[in-house]
Amino acid sequence: MEVSNRLVTLMALCCALAVSTIYYHQPLLPQMAASFGLAPTQAGLVATLTQLGYAAGLLFIVPLADCRQPRQLALLAIAANAVALLLCAAAPNFAVLCVSSLLVGVTAITAQIIIPTLTGLATPAERGRIVGSLLSGLSAGLLLARMVGGFAGANMGWRAVFLLASLSDVLLLIVVAKSLPMTTSLPTISYGWLLRSLAGLVREEGVLRYCAASGLLMFAAFSALWASLAALLAQPPYGFDSATIGLFGLVALLGIVASPHIGALSDRLGVRTMVLFGAMALAAGFACIAAGEHSLGWLILGMVLLDFGNRAGLVANQSRVFTLRPEARSRLNTVFMGSYFLGGAIGAALGNYGVQRAGWLGLAAVGILLSCAAAVINALSPREPSSPQGETRP
Template sequence: MSVSSTAPQGISNRLVALMALCCALAVSTIYYHQPLLPQIAASFGLAPTQAGLVATLTQLGYAAGLLLIVPLADCRQPRRLALLAIAANSVALIICAAAPSFTLLCMSSLVVGVTAITAQIIIPALSGLATPAERGRIVGSLLSGLSAGLLLARTIGGFVGAQTGWRAVFVLASLIDVLLLLVVARSLPTTTGLTAISYARLMRSLVSLVREERVLRYCAASGLMMFAAFSALWASLAALLAQSPYGFDSATIGLFGLVALLGIAASPRIGALADRLGARAMVLAGTITLAAGFAFVAAGSQSLGWIIVGMLLLDFGNRAGLVANQARVFTLRPEARSRLNTLFMGSYFLGGAVGAALGNYGVHRAGWIGLAAVGALLALGATVINALSPRESSSTLAGARP
């Protein structure tokens, strides 16, 4: 039962920019470790690919947090929920920094993932304030913030880790959480359209949404496959670049995150294009771009130039799919946006965990070629799923169902 509701009235560009910053700071905590995996492995006497378990568990934790915590934003004040999650995330990062064993590091990394979900509370909250005509653009802007956080984490994580060690990076991430706490407390708008429902009923309603919303099922499945392909590269890239013929250190590996700058700048335009052309067409373009990117990744042992071109294509392809799919999901049920976001993004980051595991397996079996084969197959799977998804009606494309 809804206790109140409000019609979308639009939001200011300043608020969108500030919340995009919060999304960046929130999501960065699950990516700081990626360029540091070879360094982490060496400190515990492990092979570089074994440290990939940290990346896998962090992504699994994020998916669990989306499933177990984010739905509460439909019946609890999102700002309060976000503040609690940020505080817990800061503590988990400190435990990572002090972890005396690889086992404890893995366990605390899982908790980091579970509590790093503030961005997924912010995005549906602001989407509910947006008008239908601007929803794709605003979602694209907020996702630009997510991508900026990914870039920030990998670049800063690699640089700081090379200078002071990987433990200092986790301490820095915890301090950044304190800044995020202050910004969210002051700036995230209060939500008035909350639903009076128990936690048990809330969880059961997730099953009902999956059963009743066909579009959600297809968007979640294609999103899982696309992010799995994208994560296959990033979860194994550090191990490959640390080996012959490159032998890069963590600072240099972190600089590869700068490739995402072009995609970040393009995200609002991708969202606006999805508003005009439809999500289905944008997702198809994204899956094809992903597959093309892995053709370049296959030649990664031959030239850095091929790697960079492949990374650019993967970034644009994944971004197109994410923006288009998420904007489409938000048109389904305005009273359940947080739960819809939970199901979509939970599936998405489950794909991240699957991709991290498969990417490391591909690298172990056949290096760059093995990684490219894994990624291309995942992109092909996403293409097939999207081809089977329902076509959008003209009313959906026009934003008639906010």
């Protein structure tokens, strides 16, 4: 069937609201740390645990969409996410905040249920465009979270931000209940077999392994910056507050506009070319960020390059993964996005380590090494056939 532009737009909005809950904390980390008497970099544990939780949710919840009604699964996840956000808002100490943040990540996986569901309804010729549009929604959610988190945190405190995020889940619940298409002909599969089949997919699909590995490394590089940026900008010579730090999320606007075009370009040029371009953009971005301590211009240029590089790798790799096995799209997405956000957790930890060791230069070194490793993995991946799995490239 042909997927209407209206449905794609609505589902992109849902992706934005769903993913935003794992990014609200980023401009607030110094404020959180101060409220519990910690150093700014210590609050980076919240970012790491949120990404780990998201990877766990992808592994243990998203595969169910291959044998359970995706709409019902998404509604349960949204309700649980709202509760986890309220727990963050009420956290009496840092330990409870960390556990609550992990639960926020686990339950924030609605977008990763929507994307394979809608992709499964698309024709091969429009798949890259639709994936790019939905990922634009993800990027909009990231931008929304950083800006709202920064401004609301500066004016109302970080706890109010989590309360507002929980309320946004109510809107998400309504839109998903009314608009996400029902899936027909779902097979009857046991949960144990479903999880075991993930290992089979990894073992049998070499393309999936390479896409997952390069995606892990590229998002690790991207997350290394964003998990440590607030702590760096809160220190001299900048000394910005959370509202100002939130404004740095505006660099994602260019990427949001570009995502559908990146998807279409990936359809024409091929995944390996696009991923290589993305990895090179990431490395160049971190070279600019090395000078970010003394030049706001170089920092912003580096952030723009990082956003484009990460987006190019994500759109290209995910589009390719979805061509492998139509009957297992949710599980393929689980392996790919689970690896992707595991990379986010690894990158958050490495970014904070690099900053503690050598400030801006340490962060840049971590990012460049991860980007180069992604380029090498991509170069080793199989070349794309002109007509993968019997589908004609547009």
